[in-house]
Amino acid sequence: MSALLQVADLRVGYGHSVAVDRVDLDVREGELVAVAGANGAGKSTLVNAVAGWSRGRPTVTGAVRLAGRDVVRIPAHRRTGLGLVLVPEGKGVFDGMTVDENLRLVRPAKDAPGRRYGIDDVYGVFPQLRDRATARCSTLSGGERQMVAIGRALRAAPRVLILDEPSVGLAPRLVMQVLEHIRRLVDDGLSVLLVEQNVRAALEVADRLYLLDQGRVSGSGSAAEMRDDERVARAYLGGLGA
Amino acid sequence: MNVVSQLVNGLALGAGYALLAVGWTVLLSAARLVNFAHGQLYMLGAFVTWFATTRFGLPYLVAIPVALVAVAALAVVLQLLMTRLTLDQNIVSLMLVTLAFGYLLQGGAGLIFGGDPQIIDSPFQRQDLSLGGARFTGQDVVIIVLALVLYAVAFYVLGRTNVGRMVRGVAEDPKLAQLYGIDAGRVYLVVFVFSAVCAALAGAVVAPRSPILTSIGFEEVIITFLVVVLAGIGNLIGGLVVGMGLGLFTAVFGTYFPPAYSTAAAFVLLLVVLVVRPQGLKAR
Numbered sequence: 001m002s003a004l005l006q007v008a009d010l011r012v013g014y015g016h017s018v019a020v021d022r023v024d025l026d027v028r029e030g031e032l033v034a035v036a037g038a039n040g041a042g043k044s045t046l047v048n049a050v051a052g053w054s055r056g057r058p059t060v061t062g063a064v065r066l067a068g069r070d071v072v073r074i075p076a077h078r079r080t081g082l083g084l085v086l087v088p089e090g091k092g093v094f095d096g097m098t099v100d101e102n103l104r105l106v107r108p109a110k111d112a113p114g115r116r117y118g119i120d121d122v123y124g125v126f127p128q129l130r131d132r133a134t135a136r137c138s139t140l141s142g143g144e145r146q147m148v149a150i151g152r153a154l155r156a157a158p159r160v161l162i163l164d165e166p167s168v169g170l171a172p173r174l175v176m177q178v179l180e181h182i183r184r185l186v187d188d189g190l191s192v193l194l195v196e197q198n199v200r201a202a203l204e205v206a207d208r209l210y211l212l213d214q215g216r217v218s219g220s221g222s223a224a225e226m227r228d229d230e231r232v233a234r235a236y237l238g239g240l241g242a
Numbered sequence: 243m244n245v246v247s248q249l250v251n252g253l254a255l256g257a258g259y260a261l262l263a264v265g266w267t268v269l270l271s272a273a274r275l276v277n278f279a280h281g282q283l284y285m286l287g288a289f290v291t292w293f294a295t296t297r298f299g300l301p302y303l304v305a306i307p308v309a310l311v312a313v314a315a316l317a318v319v320l321q322l323l324m325t326r327l328t329l330d331q332n333i334v335s336l337m338l339v340t341l342a343f344g345y346l347l348q349g350g351a352g353l354i355f356g357g358d359p360q361i362i363d364s365p366f367q368r369q370d371l372s373l374g375g376a377r378f379t380g381q382d383v384v385i386i387v388l389a390l391v392l393y394a395v396a397f398y399v400l401g402r403t404n405v406g407r408m409v410r411g412v413a414e415d416p417k418l419a420q421l422y423g424i425d426a427g428r429v430y431l432v433v434f435v436f437s438a439v440c441a442a443l444a445g446a447v448v449a450p451r452s453p454i455l456t457s458i459g460f461e462e463v464i465i466t467f468l469v470v471v472l473a474g475i476g477n478l479i480g481g482l483v484v485g486m487g488l489g490l491f492t493a494v495f496g497t498y499f500p501p502a503y504s505t506a507a508a509f510v511l512l513l514v515v516l517v518v519r520p521q522g523l524k525a526r
């Protein structure tokens with residue numbers, strides 16, 4: 001069976017510099033796949049290109065297939081409609097709106113194939129948002145804002161949810177909390193592509209891991225394999241870490 | 243004229259400004275688009291209404307929707323030409339492009355409608371009303387009521403409906419809006435057409451008060467700009483208050499000084515407000 005999300009020979013450049021080079025990657029149904037790598041390795045560039053989105057002006061070549069369909073020429077807002085939903089790095093919610101408004105703003109098409117999350121389902125996943133429903137997002141903490149961002153992505157009926165460093169800026173204890181939330185969604189059947197700096201934490205929850213180095217995949221494998229990989233241990237798991 | 247007449251006169255004038263400002267406010271806050279052709283859309287609203295009544299013999303109330311549809315269609319074409327620039331938020335180019343549109347529309351209107359002053363025959367303009375000694379026309383009442391209704395509708399739509407949330411989302415961050423599944427280009431189109439239709443409506447209802455020329459519009463656009471900035475960009479209710487206030491100011495000023503100075507006086511007011519309160523009337 002072919003993967004739900006298939007990225008093949010993806011290259012992304014900004015002007016003359018290459019940020020992502022010949023990347024192959026896939027995410028199977030119900031799988032949590034993590035991407036890790038150093039700052040500037042090209043992780044965000046990669047997942048943004050998968051979603052057809054960027055704040056810059058990248059040139060993208062290669063294939064991005066969702067359930068066998070090549071979506072690489074489809075604009076970002078329509079990819080969202082198809083269930084390829086991105087929570088970007090950094091600002092991921094409308095600060096000027098309340099939590100509730102952010103969640104209501106997303107309405108999946110009637111024929112959207114992904115699993116539907118109603119507003120109440122989102123509050124079920126993140127109970128602490130329920131109390132902040134009428135608060136403007138500009139008044140939320142970083143972690144709460146991240147929950148809203150993930151919540152609104154769930155509202156879009158995702159088939160593949162792409163999360164770019166959802167735990168950035170969170171206290172170590174909260175990092176695991178957010179990642180465990182995501183793991184539960186995957187256990188519920190969702191497919192997730194997760195960018196995570198903290199390799200140790202990523203390996204706790206992911207099924208598989210890709211390592212990105214200067215725009216290229218420098219290693220990949222199941223979480224168990226990667227944990228035992230000597231290079232991974234030396235480069236990412238040695239000494240410090242969460 | 244007594245004080246109450248002045249008041250109604252000023253309010254009608256101000257409601258006209260407010261009608262012009264509502265579309266501009268929404269457009270500016272949602273698309274950061276300063277539309278210098280706004281005044282020509284106002285002029286076209288007036289002239290198409292005039293054309294429809296005199297050439298096709300349509301009643302005034304039927305001619306207005308005709309004018310609105312015509313201007314809406316034109317607005318679709320204009321915005322489609324600007325979609326790229328709007329999505330890229332190329333603000334300076336957009337100003338020049340809309341300025342070019344303004345001159346083109348003015349020239350085109352001159353060719354089609356001629357260079358003579360015209361009068362729109364509105365039954366409301368012929369309706370003389372009096373209240374406590376004050377005399378005004380039905381047209382004045384129409385303008386004021388229309389402005390209030392339009393602001394109420396805009397306020398409700400922006401604040402309470404999903405379309406309004408989309409517009410606010412695109413206003414805050416058009417890129418992020420795409421990740422919510424929102425087609426920012428389409429939102430820009432809707433907002434631009436709304437703003438154009440408001441300008442045309444203002445033209446259709448304000449113009450019967452005095453003769454119209456195809457050269458009108460630039461003065462109006464400057465005043466609109468002034469109202470929007472004074473209100474604080476994106477402040478809808480502020481636009482209504484400032485528009486009305488400016489109308490009253492102009493009317494009162496006009497009774498004591500030559501009316502030719504009233505625009506200059508309005509700008510003095512703007513300078514004072516902006517020096518004291520750079521964000522306009524908008525609450526911080």
Ligand SMILES: Nc1ncnc2c1ncn2[C@@H]1O[C@H](COP(=O)(O)OP(=O)(O)OP(=O)(O)O)[C@@H](O)[C@H]1O
Nearest residue numbers: 014019038039040041042043044045046055056057
């Ligand atoms: N909008 C842009 N315009 C030009 N170059 C960019 C842009 N965004 C990223 N780059 C470049 O592309 C390369 C990869 O950046 P990217 O943001 O994808 O890295 P990353 O792995 O996500 O890093 P981090 O861990 O810091 O988030 C970097 O060299 C960066 O300078």
Ligand SMILES: [Mg+2]
Nearest residue numbers: 043044045089
């Ligand atoms: Mg990144």
